[in-house]
Amino acid sequence: MTTEERHHEVIVLGAGVSGIYQIKKLVDLGIDAIVLEGDEDLGGTWYRNRYPGARFDSESYTYGYSFSKELLDEWHWSERFSPQPENLRYLNHVADKFDLRRHMRFDCRVETMTWNEAERQWRLDLTDGTSYTARFVITSLGPLSAPTLPRYEGMDEFQGLAFHTWAWPKEPVELAGKRVGVIGTGATGIQVIAEIADKVADLTVFQRRPNWSTPLNNSPISAEEMDQIRARYDEIFDNCSKSPGGFEHVPDRRGFWNLTAEERRAFWDELYAQPGFAILAGNFMEIFLDEEANREVSEYIADRIRQRVTDPVVAEKLIPKDHGFGGQRLPLETRYFEAYNRDNVHLVSLQDTPIERFTPTGIQTTAGHHDLDIIVYATGFDAITGAYDRIDIRGVGGQTLRDKWSDGPSTFYGVLTTGFPNLFMVAGPQSVSGSTNFPRAIEGGVDWVTGLLQHARDAGRTRVEAEADAEEEWVREVVKAHERMLFRRSKGWFTGYNSNVAGHQEGKIRYQAYFGGAPKYNAMANQVVADGYRGVALS
Numbered sequence: 001m002t003t004e005e006r007h008h009e010v011i012v013l014g015a016g017v018s019g020i021y022q023i024k025k026l027v028d029l030g031i032d033a034i035v036l037e038g039d040e041d042l043g044g045t046w047y048r049n050r051y052p053g054a055r056f057d058s059e060s061y062t063y064g065y066s067f068s069k070e071l072l073d074e075w076h077w078s079e080r081f082s083p084q085p086e087n088l089r090y091l092n093h094v095a096d097k098f099d100l101r102r103h104m105r106f107d108c109r110v111e112t113m114t115w116n117e118a119e120r121q122w123r124l125d126l127t128d129g130t131s132y133t134a135r136f137v138i139t140s141l142g143p144l145s146a147p148t149l150p151r152y153e154g155m156d157e158f159q160g161l162a163f164h165t166w167a168w169p170k171e172p173v174e175l176a177g178k179r180v181g182v183i184g185t186g187a188t189g190i191q192v193i194a195e196i197a198d199k200v201a202d203l204t205v206f207q208r209r210p211n212w213s214t215p216l217n218n219s220p221i222s223a224e225e226m227d228q229i230r231a232r233y234d235e236i237f238d239n240c241s242k243s244p245g246g247f248e249h250v251p252d253r254r255g256f257w258n259l260t261a262e263e264r265r266a267f268w269d270e271l272y273a274q275p276g277f278a279i280l281a282g283n284f285m286e287i288f289l290d291e292e293a294n295r296e297v298s299e300y301i302a303d304r305i306r307q308r309v310t311d312p313v314v315a316e317k318l319i320p321k322d323h324g325f326g327g328q329r330l331p332l333e334t335r336y337f338e339a340y341n342r343d344n345v346h347l348v349s350l351q352d353t354p355i356e357r358f359t360p361t362g363i364q365t366t367a368g369h370h371d372l373d374i375i376v377y378a379t380g381f382d383a384i385t386g387a388y389d390r391i392d393i394r395g396v397g398g399q400t401l402r403d404k405w406s407d408g409p410s411t412f413y414g415v416l417t418t419g420f421p422n423l424f425m426v427a428g429p430q431s432v433s434g435s436t437n438f439p440r441a442i443e444g445g446v447d448w449v450t451g452l453l454q455h456a457r458d459a460g461r462t463r464v465e466a467e468a469d470a471e472e473e474w475v476r477e478v479v480k481a482h483e484r485m486l487f488r489r490s491k492g493w494f495t496g497y498n499s500n501v502a503g504h505q506e507g508k509i510r511y512q513a514y515f516g517g518a519p520k521y522n523a524m525a526n527q528v529v530a531d532g533y534r535g536v537a538l539s
């Protein structure tokens with residue numbers, strides 16, 4: 001195998017939503033930089049998740065980049081919550097418009113990354129034997145890019161088609177007449193189940209724990225509406241910047257207990273009919289913090305499920321009992337609950353009848369055998385830190401990042417991590433990107449990282465590292481924000497729980513995201529800059 005070595009001042013890892021914007025910023029500054037992307041093309045999440053039903057659950061016009069007025073003026077989002085093919089077209093349009101592809105190298109999977117203290121640079125070794133060196137590495141690996149499969153006996157023996165939603169084939173999958181099994185009822189499972197229920201012969205849903213889910217209330221965007229949106233873009237982005245989740249929806253500040261129970265239910269009736277995360281991000285803050293408030297809103301949503309599902313036994317199985325509404329990432333749905341009213345859709349609760357094993361022809365549970373032609377794993381991701389763990393990253397003194405983060409990540413604002421100089425993370429662990437409308441958070445993240453990079457370059461500094469004390473202070477802040485929220489007890493990916501990843505089990509919280517809200521995060525991050533990058537050692 002030949003080893004070629006190439007050097008750039010900055011190497012960006014990942015050509016998804018954040019990598020695309022990051023390289024744009026670097027190119028604009030005239031910095032010698034390239035993007036290394038493991039896949040054969042750009043788009044990250046939107047390149048990979050081709051499963052039926054994949055779409056935004058952020059309003060499309062709050063998801064697009066805000067950095068170019070020209071781009072905002074020319075792009076027409078066809079739906080309020082745009083589907084995957086359009087999202088991928090959009091990202092390609094951005095890359096082509098700003099001629100970014102020539103700074104991207106595809107099929108470049110980084111296997112190891114080693115810090116060289118003497119040279120003050122990183123060496124990146126790729127799986128194909130190629131090596132690169134760079135003064136700075138910026139990771140834009142994505143918070144949900146390391147898919148995980150369950151570990152059931154006999155999985156390899158299944159003779160039909162089987163794939164994770166992340167790896168849904170590019171070529172059309174023939175669903176008509178097929179018996180399909182879906183494992184997992186997170187945001188992904190809920191989208192795919194609702195979309196294919198009427199397209200397959202038979203659909204069996206293997207549900208371990210139900211999730212709360214509320215209507216997406218999607219609709220097309222006409223040319224006229226798009227013009228109105230365009231005229232409002234400044235206001236839209238301004239609204240997003242002021243809300244904790246980076247959406248236009250803002251929490252209701254009237255006070256949960258200042259209203260009567262009837263008034264609250266009337267308010268929830270309104271929210272339930274509104275698009276997107278209104279019911280979550282536009283609700284009372286108390287539902288996330290106060291057990292009793294949470295119980296009441298959960299009961300309201302449970303009633304909605306009962307109204308929509310014909311069979312009361314099935315309805316009860318679909319209502320979460322182990323966590324309240326908003327206690328995990330809320331999946332949004334389009335006629336998901338109605339899918340269970342169809343004769344060809346069957347719900348298997350794995351709590352009642354666990355999977356025993358896979359067979360060549362399907363799945364055996366304790367209650368019987370399910371004959372299947374296709375198995376879809378909607379089993380989620382090794383969230384936020386998984387993509388980092390999949391690279392052997394070796395910092396000062398040969399310490400690996402995997403070891404440093406074995407009990408959960410530890411960072412300075414989700415951007416830097418002590419012991420790994422000149423490694424900047426966009427959408428890194430303990431930033432707001434895992435807990436908010438992603439592009440809104442990463443635009444801020446990219447700008448912050450780029451600002452720090454410029455600051456170091458202008459000052460002629462070649463080594464940038466977070467101070468240990470400053471990192472500890474940020475971790476304390478992350479824990480504090482997390483502990484306020486009721487979801488601290490949940491078993492979702494917010495808390496780093498994943499039964500399929502060793503060491504990420506129940507009872508061991510990994511503080512992976514900052515939950516204090518984007519405005520607070522941004523204010524604090526900006527203060528770091530105003531204080532001359534307090535907490536960052538430059539040499």
Ligand code: NA7
Nearest residue numbers: 144150184185186187188189208209329378379380381493
């Ligand atoms: P999630 O939200 O992590 O959901 C994964 C689902 O798969 C969830 O229902 C899990 O049940 C289930 N799961 C995971 N492992 C198993 C095994 N071994 N057996 C049975 N069921 C299993 O991932 P998504 O892809 O839906 O969503 C991820 C994010 O992508 C989402 O939040 C959006 O931001 C986009 P569990 O609840 O753990 O019992």
